[in-house]
Amino acid sequence: xxxxxxxxxxxxxxxxxxxxxxxxxxxxxxxxxxxxxxxxxxxxxxxxxxxxxxxxxxxxxxxxxxxxxxxxxxxxxxxxxxxxxxxxxxxxxxxxxxxxxxxxxxxxxxxxxxxxxxxxxxxxxxxxxxxxxxxxxxxxxxxxxxxxxxxxxxxxxxxxxxxxxxxxxxxxxxxxxxxxxxxxxxxxxxxxxxxxxxxxxxxxxxxxxxxxxxxxxxxxxxxxxxxxxxxxxxxxxxxxxxxxxxxxxxxxxxxxxxxxxxxxxxxxxxxxxxxxxxxxxxxxxxxxxxxxxxxxxxxxxxxxxxxxxxxxxxxxxxxxxxxxxxxxxxxxxxxxxx
Numbered sequence: 001x002x003x004x005x006x007x008x009x010x011x012x013x014x015x016x017x018x019x020x021x022x023x024x025x026x027x028x029x030x031x032x033x034x035x036x037x038x039x040x041x042x043x044x045x046x047x048x049x050x051x052x053x054x055x056x057x058x059x060x061x062x063x064x065x066x067x068x069x070x071x072x073x074x075x076x077x078x079x080x081x082x083x084x085x086x087x088x089x090x091x092x093x094x095x096x097x098x099x100x101x102x103x104x105x106x107x108x109x110x111x112x113x114x115x116x117x118x119x120x121x122x123x124x125x126x127x128x129x130x131x132x133x134x135x136x137x138x139x140x141x142x143x144x145x146x147x148x149x150x151x152x153x154x155x156x157x158x159x160x161x162x163x164x165x166x167x168x169x170x171x172x173x174x175x176x177x178x179x180x181x182x183x184x185x186x187x188x189x190x191x192x193x194x195x196x197x198x199x200x201x202x203x204x205x206x207x208x209x210x211x212x213x214x215x216x217x218x219x220x221x222x223x224x225x226x227x228x229x230x231x232x233x234x235x236x237x238x239x240x241x242x243x244x245x246x247x248x249x250x251x252x253x254x255x256x257x258x259x260x261x262x263x264x265x266x267x268x269x270x271x272x273x274x275x276x277x278x279x280x281x282x283x284x285x286x287x288x289x290x291x292x293x294x295x296x297x298x299x300x301x302x303x304x305x306x307x308x309x310x311x312x313x314x315x316x317x318x319x320x321x322x323x324x325x326x327x328x329x330x331x332x333x334x335x336x337x338x
Contacts, residue, residue: 043203049105050320057323060112091277092270151178176247204229205309209317229306237298241276
């Protein structure tokens, strides 16, 4: 019985952290910066990841209060391969690269938390390679099922109820609205989980710190805290733009069978991602344009995906950015805010 209790006691932290890790993986696109910029970041479990063009750093707070930091140099993909900087192409490449870094950052933060959960002399717990691979596979499957398959099934069933829903424009509009509703429901639903709400607070800390850096203010807690948690280049805005653009693009493709429509939704994902990226870039430079209005819903949604952070959470974001900037100066040179 003693061995069973010991096993259960060690298993519970793993299951709890893995559940948080899995939920955070689903939120990766919403928590990531939506553009390859001078400075961006992402909230992780009890911490923040910050990245610059040639470096990235993660700062995670342990339950003991100590901050665990990890940093690495980066090579900017558009500098390594010129074609990766082409319009539209760079959007899909940037998102894929950001997702890869984001997953690595999440795994680091989960391992920091698990390491703190063991007692002296016990074997170190961590998110293993196979567990990470299972999470990735599940996340991709969940995304396709939730945001591609289910909305299409629902729209197809509505078409059978009333032929009006079979018209090309109306069908894709209904499909898009259902997709958006599922996305909003998921974002709101996980926000009720206290652990994910803390991730949203770290997301707010990341935004405030980036704002302070971009404004040239010192990276000190009082200066950072005065800024907004809503940032126009957030991945939340990017995802909302993707969903709006996808409705328009799908309407232009003259296919009517269920499986052809499903195939189109998978095949065109890189194109829609690239187009959305270009719109986000344009909107950031032309605040009064129509495209800027398309990104506004993403800012509204940040009322959920970002929450006011505590000073302790802001300090984590500052440490991460300081570490990234230190490494950036060693590998990338002097940074100038345009």
